[in-house]
Every structure is written in C-alpha cells, then in structure tokens.
Amino acid sequence: MDVRTFWLAGRPATGDSQLTVTNPHDGRDVGRYSVPTDAQVEEAVAAAHAVAGQAAALPAHVRAEALAHVSRRIAERADEIAHLITAENGKPIFWARGEVTRAIATFRFAAEETRRWSGGVQRLDTEPAAAGRLAYVSRLPYGPVLAITPFNFPLNLVAHKVAPAIAVGAPVIVKPAPATPLTSLLLGELLAETDLPAGMFSVLPVENERASVLVEDPRLPVVSFTGSAPVGYAIADQIPRKHVTLELGGNAxxxxxxxxxxxxxxxxxxxxxxxxxxxxxxxxxxxxxxxxxxxxxxxxxxxxxxxxxxxxxxxxxxxxxxxxxxxxxxxxxxxxxxxxxxxxxxxxxxxxxxxxxxxxxxxxxxxxxxxxxxxxxxxxxxxxxxxxxxxxxxxxxxxxxxxxxxxxxxxxxxxxxxxxxxxxxxxxxxxxxxxxxxQMPYGGVKDSGIGREGLHSAMTDYTYEKVMVLTGLSL
Structure with a gap:
C-alpha cells in the first residue's frame, strides 16, 4: 500500500512514522499516511509565519485564481474524491458526492469573494475639525490560521477554513481529524498545483494530543476549530489572547x-x-x-x-x-x-x-x-x-x-x-x-460556538479593520 505524503509549506514530505486509515463499514485498510515529526511541525509554523507578509500582499487575482483552480480540479476528480470520502468516513456515496459538489462551490464562492473583497471610504468632514479629511477603511489578516477540522465533512468543512484564509491572504495550517486525514491530504495536492507562495499552506496529520503545540504557538494568531463543545472551549481557555472561532455542537x-x-x-x-x-x-x-x-x-x-x-x-x-x-x-x-x-x-x-x-x-x-x-x-x-x-x-x-x-x-x-x-x-x-x-453565514449561539462561517463571514472573521486617514484633500 502506498504511503501518502503530508504537505509541509506547500511541498510533499514524509516523517519517521506512519498510520493507517480503516473503513468504518468493513474494517479494511483504506490507506497509509506519513506523520510529521516535531521538527517538521516547527518548520511548517515557521514557514507560515515567515510568508505572512508576502501572503497578505498577494494581488487579489493571484488568490482568486488559486481558489478557482482548486474548484476546477475538485470537479475534475469528483468521483475519485467522493469514493475516498466514503472509504475513510463511511459516508454513503450519495452523500459523499453531495459533499464534493458543495466543496466545488465553496472554493468558487471564495474566488468570487476575493475579487469583490475591497476597502471603503468615509468622509470625515461632517464636522468642521475634520475638513479635508477622508478615511480609507480596509481589512487585513491577523496572520496565519490554524484550522482544526472534524471527521464528518472531511472535504467541505476543510474548504470552509482553507478557502477564506487564502482569500484574505492568510497562510493556513490544516490539522485534519485523525479518522479522516486522506481527503485533506488530497486537497493539499490540489493546492500545491497553484502559484501560491511556499509556506502559504501545510496539511499536518498529527495526533490530537500533539495539537496543543500548534494551538499555543504565538505565530498562529487565529485558531479555527470545528468539533465538540468541551474540546472547543478547552482550546479557547488555553489561548485567551488569540482570535478563536468555534463551530461546536448542536441539538437541532x-x-x-x-x-x-x-x-x-x-x-x-x-x-x-x-x-x-x-x-x-x-x-x-x-x-x-x-x-x-x-x-x-x-x-x-x-x-x-x-x-x-x-x-x-x-x-x-x-x-x-x-x-x-x-x-x-x-x-x-x-x-x-x-x-x-x-x-x-x-x-x-x-x-x-x-x-x-x-x-x-x-x-x-x-x-x-x-x-x-x-x-x-x-x-x-x-x-x-x-x-x-x-x-x-x-x-x-x-x-x-x-x-x-x-x-x-x-x-x-x-x-x-x-x-x-x-x-x-x-x-x-x-x-x-x-x-x-x-455562501450564507453559518454558526450558532450559546454552546454552539463563536463566529461565523460562510465565505464572506469567515473572511471577515479572519481579518481586522484598519483605518488610514488622508489629510488636506479637496473633497
């Protein structure tokens, strides 16, 4: 059985150990994948931190085309990806095909939002003291995003973290669920085909107990987590000074x-x-x-x-x-x-x-x-x-x-x-x-989480508002 590589700063890599994914329905082996070492995890974080400035300055057309490329490639490999989801997750192929179709749209929506993503202006001369002044209001990424993703939608819920990060120019490190890492690794393969700079993305299939190192690292100022409420709140308590988005449980x-x-x-x-x-x-x-x-x-x-x-x-x-x-x-x-x-x-x-x-x-x-x-x-x-x-x-x-x-x-x-x-x-x-x-805002209140997904909403969540005031203008 071939061993799948993981993605370290945009390139394929292997560690010194391997794990096997099994099919929940019949227990057969689905695939083996290489597990990053501690040194490789550090390398991925350092690369994301180093490229953050370059990523934020990427022209909108570069980010948009990378996202559109991933959307097209998922569509081209839709049947293969759907069967992989079914094999590692146990999701019926009917629903797996639906997830693939949604992921195609998610990356396409992100590409479209990237081209629309822009600043605004505000006249300040509504008061005499601000005559000749104009505010330009833009949004800039906080920095690299740590995306901790669940097993139940191993493609589309990864897309909902990766796509908005790339859209706003934020490097992203994906930590997939241990039960379903293979789909994330395949997505990394498609991202590697783009012109995104090295360090813009990594997919690190590490065990859950090793995720704390990533969560606590100050070079990853945004943590986006989807999973259970106890784990999500434990993460938030662990890093009170970071920007955290939590998509937690429901009781619909x-x-x-x-x-x-x-x-x-x-x-x-x-x-x-x-x-x-x-x-x-x-x-x-x-x-x-x-x-x-x-x-x-x-x-x-x-x-x-x-x-x-x-x-x-x-x-x-x-x-x-x-x-x-x-x-x-x-x-x-x-x-x-x-x-x-x-x-x-x-x-x-x-x-x-x-x-x-x-x-x-x-x-x-x-x-x-x-x-x-x-x-x-x-x-x-x-x-x-x-x-x-x-x-x-x-x-x-x-x-x-x-x-x-x-x-x-x-x-x-x-x-x-x-x-x-x-x-x-x-x-x-x-x-x-x-x-x-x-494309719509998605998220909850009470113990169902903090923040919103949906491409524009997540892009807003990953960024902060910045004001530049121009002075001495004839408005």
Whole structure:
C-alpha cells in the first residue's frame, strides 16, 4: 500500500512514522499516511509565519485564481474524491458526492469573494475639525490560521477554513481529524498545483494530543476549530489572547406546526435525522410537533424512517451508512438504552450491528436523558408533542445549544416569530434545520460556538479593520 505524503509549506514530505486509515463499514485498510515529526511541525509554523507578509500582499487575482483552480480540479476528480470520502468516513456515496459538489462551490464562492473583497471610504468632514479629511477603511489578516477540522465533512468543512484564509491572504495550517486525514491530504495536492507562495499552506496529520503545540504557538494568531463543545472551549481557555472561532455542537430541533404539509415534513425529518448517520451538527435530533397533528405526523414519519436504505456506504442506493467507528455506535447505543431505562419508548430502530446503528425514533423520553439534552451525533430522533406554538418555541430554546432550527409552517407570522424568538444562529422555514447554503453565514449561539462561517463571514472573521486617514484633500 502506498504511503501518502503530508504537505509541509506547500511541498510533499514524509516523517519517521506512519498510520493507517480503516473503513468504518468493513474494517479494511483504506490507506497509509506519513506523520510529521516535531521538527517538521516547527518548520511548517515557521514557514507560515515567515510568508505572512508576502501572503497578505498577494494581488487579489493571484488568490482568486488559486481558489478557482482548486474548484476546477475538485470537479475534475469528483468521483475519485467522493469514493475516498466514503472509504475513510463511511459516508454513503450519495452523500459523499453531495459533499464534493458543495466543496466545488465553496472554493468558487471564495474566488468570487476575493475579487469583490475591497476597502471603503468615509468622509470625515461632517464636522468642521475634520475638513479635508477622508478615511480609507480596509481589512487585513491577523496572520496565519490554524484550522482544526472534524471527521464528518472531511472535504467541505476543510474548504470552509482553507478557502477564506487564502482569500484574505492568510497562510493556513490544516490539522485534519485523525479518522479522516486522506481527503485533506488530497486537497493539499490540489493546492500545491497553484502559484501560491511556499509556506502559504501545510496539511499536518498529527495526533490530537500533539495539537496543543500548534494551538499555543504565538505565530498562529487565529485558531479555527470545528468539533465538540468541551474540546472547543478547552482550546479557547488555553489561548485567551488569540482570535478563536468555534463551530461546536448542536441539538437541532424541527418544529411541525398544525398548518404544515405533514407529508413533506415527515419525509424531510426522516431523511435528515439520519443523513451522514446523524453525524452532522444540524441533523434533526428533536422533533417538536403541535399536539393536534402529532398522531397524523407520526403515522407518516415511521414508514418514512423504515423506508430508508441502510447498508454498504459504497452502494449507490444506501442512504444511511455506519458511524465513524464502532466506539461511536456503542456510545449512541448506550445513550438510547439510558433513555429506555428511564421510560422512553422505541418506535423504530434501536439496534446496532458493528458500527451501524439503525435509524431510531424515540418517544416519551425523560427530560434529563442525554439523547434529549446533549448532541447525540447519531441516527436518533426524539419526538415531543407541544400544546401550541408558544410551547413549541419554548421547547426549542430549552437547550444549551443554538445552532439552527427548522419550522414547518405556511404562516408568515409564525415564520417571523420564529426568527425573532428562537435562540439559534439560523432558522429554516418550511424545511429541516439541516439545510445549509455554503455562501450564507453559518454558526450558532450559546454552546454552539463563536463566529461565523460562510465565505464572506469567515473572511471577515479572519481579518481586522484598519483605518488610514488622508489629510488636506479637496473633497
């Protein structure tokens, strides 16, 4: 089996040890990769620090063309990349193809935003003391970005950190998830084809316990992390003087009001509670249904869940594949059993085979159960009846998380009320909370994180505002 190199300051490199990635579905070896040494990690950081000035001064057309090149090359190798995602992540090929399509757009959006990224001017002579003065307001990168990425979207969530960094002229070091480094390494190969200066990017597949060195290094002033809340907050506490963006967990609720299209709602909730095997921060976890339509909704939901195709993720027909590991599936199994021991009823699923957990629907879940209060990150949904819209919206907010929520309704008033009252970063009307357009602002409140992704939003997050005042002008 070939050993994949990692990317050190834009060039391929090998360390003195190797690790193997295995397929979550059948345990077969997917690939081996070389692991950087401590000296090589230091070299990558030093290179990013050294090139920061040059990177910030790169003309917009150079940055934009590099991003556009990556977008085109992902499209050219789309089938290969999709199969690699499926092999190392266990994501069904249907969803892997969708992730590749999104990444193509993410890099294209970044290229477009780069060409639009510009400063503004402000007249200051609105007061007599500032006659003849004009302010030019621009945004400059803080410096190199450390991008710590998760396993569940090993291409597109890496793209959401790498693309905006390059767009604003910031070097970036990617630390991919240990379970899914191969896709990031392939992305490094595409970046190496561009005219970006040496040191502009590195992909360092180091173990999690070695990431602290990168997190603490003062030469990396921005840390962008996607993952669990405990790890994210530990990083923020570790580096209180750095600029940190955190995309953390969710406990996404879908609200079904009495005026909703129940057939549509049932189909969407069934699919998007279980897509990616539930391993998405905005997968449907809580389903809050107004009591007058509760029974009718459940009658539609259960057949929709039962009709989902579970199996080999390499099969084009599979909709629900394995979790990322047997350990992850065992944790979901334990959480469901805890809820059942507390009085919950299993309406569908509730069984595990290896790393695969069956799409599961629970009712009568105790209020303190983990499957209700925490992020289950598995194919499990909890049904909750609500007396009315007031109670439904209050139930959405009864969570320490606040990433996105979905509201199935035909009422414009209910939609705007949801936008006003729900304590989340995004409200999706007429669909599940799992909807995300890659160019829109994306992020949460409460324990769901700090900062926003979406290309323009992330570019703003990676930069600071700078003012230059011109004096003695005839305006």
């Amino acid at each position: 609720a879908a609200v079904v009001l009495s005026d909703a299209d129940l057939d549509w709602a049932a189909q969407r909730v069934a699919l998007f509670s279980n897509y990616q095997a539930g391993q998405s921060c905005i997968a449907v976890q809580r389903v809050i249904v107004e009591r007058p339509v509760y029974d009718a909704f459940v009658e539609r939901l259960l057949p929709a869940v039962g009709g989902l195709v579970t199996g080999d993720p390499a099969d084009e027909k599979t909709q629900v594949g394995p979790l990322v590991s047997i350990h992850a599936a065992e944790r979901v199994e334990q959480w469901v059993q805890e809820a059942v021991d507390g009085g919950a009823r299993v309406l569908a699923g509730g069984t595990r085979e290896g790393a695969t957990y069956a799409p599961t629907v629970l009712a009568d879940v105790p209020g303190d159960a983990k499957v209700l209060r925490e992020e289950v990150f598995g194919p499990v949904m909890v049904l909750q009846p609500a007396a009315n819209i007031d109670e439904a919206y209050a139930m959405v907010n009864d969570s320490r998380y606040g990433l996105q929520a979905g509201v199935f309704t035909r009422s414009l008033d209910a939609a705007f009320r949801a936008n006003r009252e729900l304590e989340v970063g995004g409200v999706i009307i007429g669909d599940v909370p799992s909807y995300r357009a890659d």
